Amino acid sequence: MSVPGPAPRREEMLVDAEATERLGERLGVEMPPGAILGLSGPLGAGKTTLARGALRALGVREAVVSPTFLGLRRYSTADSGIVYHIDLYRSEDATWLWGEGVDDDLDDGARAVVEWIDRDRRLAADAWAIVELDVVELDDGQTGRRARIRRHR
Template sequence: MTEFHLADSNATDQLGRMLAATRPSQAVVQLHGDLGAGKSTLARALLRALGVQGAIRSPTYTLVERYPLPKGGEAWHMDLYRIGDAGELDFLGLDDAQATLWLVEWPERGAGALPPADLDIHLSIEGQGRRARLQAASAVGEAWVSQLGDGANLQGVPVAG
C-alpha cells in the first residue's frame, strides 16, 4: 500500500496526473471515501490529464458518464451512491465492456455487478488536506502502483505505509 498526504487541491490534481501518466491500457479503479473526501476531484484530474476536453460532469445523478480518450478507448466515471442495490446496474449497459478505464465511486454499492478492481484508492479528510491510500488489487494494479514511485513529484509528502 502506498499513502500520500494531499495538502491541497493542487496535490490532488498532481496525483491524478501521475496516475494518468502511468495508467495501464485497461484498468478498474475503485474510489472509496466519505462525502467530500475528494473522489470526484481525483477522477476529474485523472480524466483531464488523459486529455478529456470540455466539461467533466459528476455522475451523481446520471450514475455513469462516458468519455472517449484521445489515445483510444473510453473512460467510464461512475458514482453509485444513489443506487439501492447492484441489480440496478443491469440497466446501464455495462455489459458492453467498451471501457478501458473504469473510475467507480461508492463501488461497494455495486458489489458483484462490477468487474474486479485493479486499484483501490481510499481518500479521507485529514486536517485541511486529504490522505490517499492506494492499494493494488491485481497484478495490473501492482505494476501501476510501483510505477508511481515514492511520490517525490507530488506536492506534499508521501506518508510511510
C-alpha cells in the same frame, strides 16, 4: 506453492485540491486498458477532484463534472477510446451498469473511474486499484486529504 501477499499499499498526504488532482493524473497515466479505478471516502473527501485528474490523464478533454445525479458519464477520448466516470452514491450496487454496456466496453479496453466503489463488492474486487480518501488535519492546522492507495492488479 507460494501464497500471494496482501495487495501493495501506499499512503499519501494531499495538501490541497491540486495535489489530489495530480494524484489522479498519476494513476490515470498508469491505468491499463480495461482497468477500473475505484474511489471511496466520505462526502467532501475529494473523490470527484481525484477522478477529474485521472480522466484528464486518460484523454478526456471536455468538462468533467460529477455524475452523482446521472450515475454515469461516458466520454470519448481523442484516440477513440472510451472512459467512464461512474458514481454509485445513489445506488445499492452496480448491477445497473451492465445493462448500460459498461462491462462489454471494459472487455474491449475502456477504462472506468468509479466513485463510491465500496457500494458494490464485485466491482471493487475487479478494480485495478482503490483509493480511500479521508479528510484530515495537517500539521499546520489546515485541512488536507489522506489517500490510501491499494493496488489489486
